[in-house]
Amino acid sequence: MKLTVAMLICGGLAAAHSVERWRVYEVTLAGPAAGNPFVDVRLQAAFHFRNRIVTVDGFYDGNSTYRIRFMPDEIGEWNYETSSNAPELNGKRGSFAATAPSAANHGPARVRYTTHFAYEDGTPYIPIGTTAYAWIHQGDELEKQTLETLRSSPFNKIRMCIFPKDYLYNKNEPVYYPFERSAGGTNDYTRFVPQFWAHLERRILDLQALGIEADLILFHPYDRWGYNNMPADANDLYLRYVVARLAAYRNVWWSMANEWDFVRTKNVGDWDRFFRIVQESDPYAHLRSIHQGNQMYDHAKPWITHVSWQGSDMAKIREFVQQYRKPVIDDECQYEGTIPSNWGNISAQELVRRFWMGTVGGGYVGHGETYLDPNDILWWSKGGKLKGQSPARIAFLRKILEAAPPEGLNSIPGQTAGAGQPGQYYLFYFDSHQPAESDFNLAPGTKYRADIIDPWEMTITPVPGTFEGGFTLKLPGKPYLAVRFHKGD
Numbered sequence: 001m002k003l004t005v006a007m008l009i010c011g012g013l014a015a016a017h018s019v020e021r022w023r024v025y026e027v028t029l030a031g032p033a034a035g036n037p038f039v040d041v042r043l044q045a046a047f048h049f050r051n052r053i054v055t056v057d058g059f060y061d062g063n064s065t066y067r068i069r070f071m072p073d074e075i076g077e078w079n080y081e082t083s084s085n086a087p088e089l090n091g092k093r094g095s096f097a098a099t100a101p102s103a104a105n106h107g108p109a110r111v112r113y114t115t116h117f118a119y120e121d122g123t124p125y126i127p128i129g130t131t132a133y134a135w136i137h138q139g140d141e142l143e144k145q146t147l148e149t150l151r152s153s154p155f156n157k158i159r160m161c162i163f164p165k166d167y168l169y170n171k172n173e174p175v176y177y178p179f180e181r182s183a184g185g186t187n188d189y190t191r192f193v194p195q196f197w198a199h200l201e202r203r204i205l206d207l208q209a210l211g212i213e214a215d216l217i218l219f220h221p222y223d224r225w226g227y228n229n230m231p232a233d234a235n236d237l238y239l240r241y242v243v244a245r246l247a248a249y250r251n252v253w254w255s256m257a258n259e260w261d262f263v264r265t266k267n268v269g270d271w272d273r274f275f276r277i278v279q280e281s282d283p284y285a286h287l288r289s290i291h292q293g294n295q296m297y298d299h300a301k302p303w304i305t306h307v308s309w310q311g312s313d314m315a316k317i318r319e320f321v322q323q324y325r326k327p328v329i330d331d332e333c334q335y336e337g338t339i340p341s342n343w344g345n346i347s348a349q350e351l352v353r354r355f356w357m358g359t360v361g362g363g364y365v366g367h368g369e370t371y372l373d374p375n376d377i378l379w380w381s382k383g384g385k386l387k388g389q390s391p392a393r394i395a396f397l398r399k400i401l402e403a404a405p406p407e408g409l410n411s412i413p414g415q416t417a418g419a420g421q422p423g424q425y426y427l428f429y430f431d432s433h434q435p436a437e438s439d440f441n442l443a444p445g446t447k448y449r450a451d452i453i454d455p456w457e458m459t460i461t462p463v464p465g466t467f468e469g470g471f472t473l474k475l476p477g478k479p480y481l482a483v484r485f486h487k488g489d
Contacts, residue, residue, distance in 0.1 A: 018097040021075050022107040022120065024248045025096055027058075027068040029082070031089045039190050039237065041066070043084045049074050054283050057244040058082070058089075062194035069248035071284055072098035073107070073120070108250045109213055109287060111305055115327050115362060116408030124406040127329055128398045129157035129215065129366040133258070134165040135383030136203045137174035146383030147206050153386065154395035155367065157213040159255065159331055162200065162242065166224040169339075169376040175199070177225070178238075187226050189234035197245055208251045215253040215331075217291075218242065218274070221262040228265050235270070236277055243281040252286050254278050255308060259293035268297075275303040291331055299324050314357035314365075318411045321362045328363035330354070335380055336388040337370030344370035344380070348389035349456060353431065353480060355390075355397055356455055360419040360429045362411035367394055396458040400427075400484070426485040429455075436477040441470040442485060449488035454481055 019025040032041060043058030045068045058068035066089060072078055075098050082092040101107070107120030109127075117125040130153070135146045150158070164174035176196035180188045204214045218239065221228060230238065246252050256274055257263060271290065278288060289308035290297045299307045299320070307320050310332035320328045335344045336351045351367065358365035369379040369388045377384040401409070409419035409427060420426035423443040430438075442448060450463040450473060463473070466488065473483065 018099050019072065020105055021072055021098050021101045022105055022250045023071065023101075025070045025072060025078075025098075026248075027070075027080070027082070027092070027094065029058075029066045029068075029089050029092060030064055031060075031066045031084075032086050033064040036190055037066075038192055038241070041084065041086050041089070043068065043082065043086070043089050045070070045080045045082045047072075047078050047080045049076060049078050056248075056283055057240065057281060058084075059241055059244040060192075061197075067245075069245070071108075071248040071250060073284070074098060075100055104211065105250070108284060109253070111287070111327055113407045114325055115321050115410065117306075117327055118406070124402075124408070125156075126398065126401045126408075127157045127213070127364045127366075128154050128394060129159060129213075129329065129331060129364075130155040131159040131332065131335075131366060131368040131380050132383040133159065133161045133217070133220075134170055134174075134381050135160060136200060137164045137176075138172070138382050139175050142377070142382065142384055143203065145385065147210070149383070149385050150207070150210055150212060153391055154398045155391075156211055157215055157253075157366075158207065159215045159217060159258070159366065161217045161220055161258065163220065163223065163227045164225065165220065165222045165381065167222040167381065168341075169373075169378050170222075170381040171376075178227075185225070187230075189230050190237065192241055201245070201249070204246065204249050204252065208249065213251045213253055214249070215255050216242075216246070217255045217258045218278075219256065219260070219263055219266075220258040221264070228263060232270070235266075235274065239274060239277045240281050243278055247282045247284055247286060250284075254282070254286055254288045256288070256290040258291050259310075260290050260297060261295040262293045271297065272301070275301070279303045289329075299326065312354070314354055314361060315416075317358045317361035317363035317365075321411065328361075329366060330358050330363065331366040332368065333358070333365055335368035335370040336390050337368075337378070337380075338372045339370045339378070341370075344368075348393070349480075351388075351390045352393045352397075352455055355394055356429045356480075356482065357417070357431065359397065359401065359409065360411065360417045360427060362409060362419050367391065393455060393458060397455065400453070420485075424487060427482060428484075429482045430475075430479065432479045434477050434479040434481075435475055437472050437474045438483075439470070439472050440467070440483075440485070442468065444469045446487060448485040451484045451486075452476065452481060453484055454478075456480060460484075 037060040047054045079095045084090040106123045112118035178196045180191040287305045291308045306327040333354045337344045355365045371387045405421040412418040418428040447466040452461045
């Protein structure tokens with residue numbers, strides 16, 4: 001997939017172009033290269049649609065090239081004019097038409113129905129995520145293999161780091177570095193490396209072509225290159241540059257950190273400032289959250305759009321939904337795999353169980369895989385190929401959720417393992433319990449069809465007859481089964 005790019009503007013009014021709604025319109029300008037353009041030159045553009053004005057920051061992309069990227073959110077004619085402290089970049093004007101989006105283009109993901117998600121055009125979005133922290137730092141061959149794996153996977157969101165990662169099973173050097181570095185490894189945090197950022201952009205677009213949201217982790221603690229120790233002004237410059245370059249891509253999310261409380265060089269005030277910078281710089285209001293190690297960040301703060309959490313106590317999902325009244329994603333409920341660390345050796349059966357427990361808790365759960373590999377190519381860090389048995393079962397769950405009401409499944413008061421939309425749809429999960437029968441009390445006055453679901457065997461068995469009000473349903477007496485009720489005569 002290629003960006004739609006405006007013609008080079010040398011001055012005055014540019015010819016009109018067209019771009020799909022929620023795709024990228026890019027203005028490319030030639031400007032000064034003397035000094036340090038990354039910090040010396042300021043560039044913005046005001047995009048006008050009827051009585052609206054959307055202000056967008058531009059950025060320097062090396063080789064005397066400046067870019068302004070814009071994602072139109074309305075169909076029709078847009079006009080723009082640039083402003084800059086560099087005369088060569090100031091006062092450039094142009095116009096273009098935003099056209100109807102193609103079938104696969106639903107716009108950015110948004111919070112809908114308080115604790116769920118939908119794309120901007122109203123199409124329901126059910127986050128079925130995975131984690132591959134450093135996959136974009138592994139070179140083209142492995143990265144293309146990762147994309148091919150994702151193509152046939154159930155995942156529509158991936159957590160991924162912008163900075164390279166130094167951790168167990170991940171000790172290789174990245175192909176590109178985000179900042180210029182001396183031969184001795186000293187970073188110049190005021191000079192970005194365009195090749196690094198262009199590579200990241202290509203991978204974001206690769207994901208977009210697969211219908212996958214890029215949950216971009218802006219900071220993390222697993223570092224040997226110095227990115228954890230950037231001074232405050234460098235952190236702020238980095239965040240503004242990231243937003244200017246990447247915010248126009250509709251499939252971007254902002255994750256302020258992976259395990260923020262393990263980044264010892266920053267305090268809560270720093271994280272608050274980072275959130276404000278991203279929120280104020282991003283004209284499209286992409287989804288924003290932060291992920292903890294041990295200490296929860298206060299997800300009630302207004303710049304948090306949804307709760308990103310890690311933990312294996314699945315009952316917490318229901319608790320957090322009720323506490324924060326925001327969508328809750330357990331992005332790291334531990335990983336299916338065989339490494340010695342306890343967080344990375346749960347069984348596929350257990351991971352599938354946690355997905356179902358999170359679902360009936362009214363939230364969402366993320367996948368990860370950490371099977372030992374002779375070449376240290378573990379999905380959770382480097383991507384590659386999936387080896388586990390959970391993805392097929394997660395795909396089965398995804399189909400069930402996509403057939404559920406578009407408003408999402410909310411936990412049912414008084415039920416520890418049930419969710420639905422009262423009067424329309426109910427989903428109950430029995431976890432390790434194996435009753436031969438169970439009592440149900442559904443909204444009266446409606447007849448329901450029932451299905452018994454085996455999440456591991458991936459079977460759906462209709463129960464003869466219809467049900468309403470209070471009743472007893474006979475069950476197979478097996479653990480880890482679910483029962484679904486949906487309206488029907």
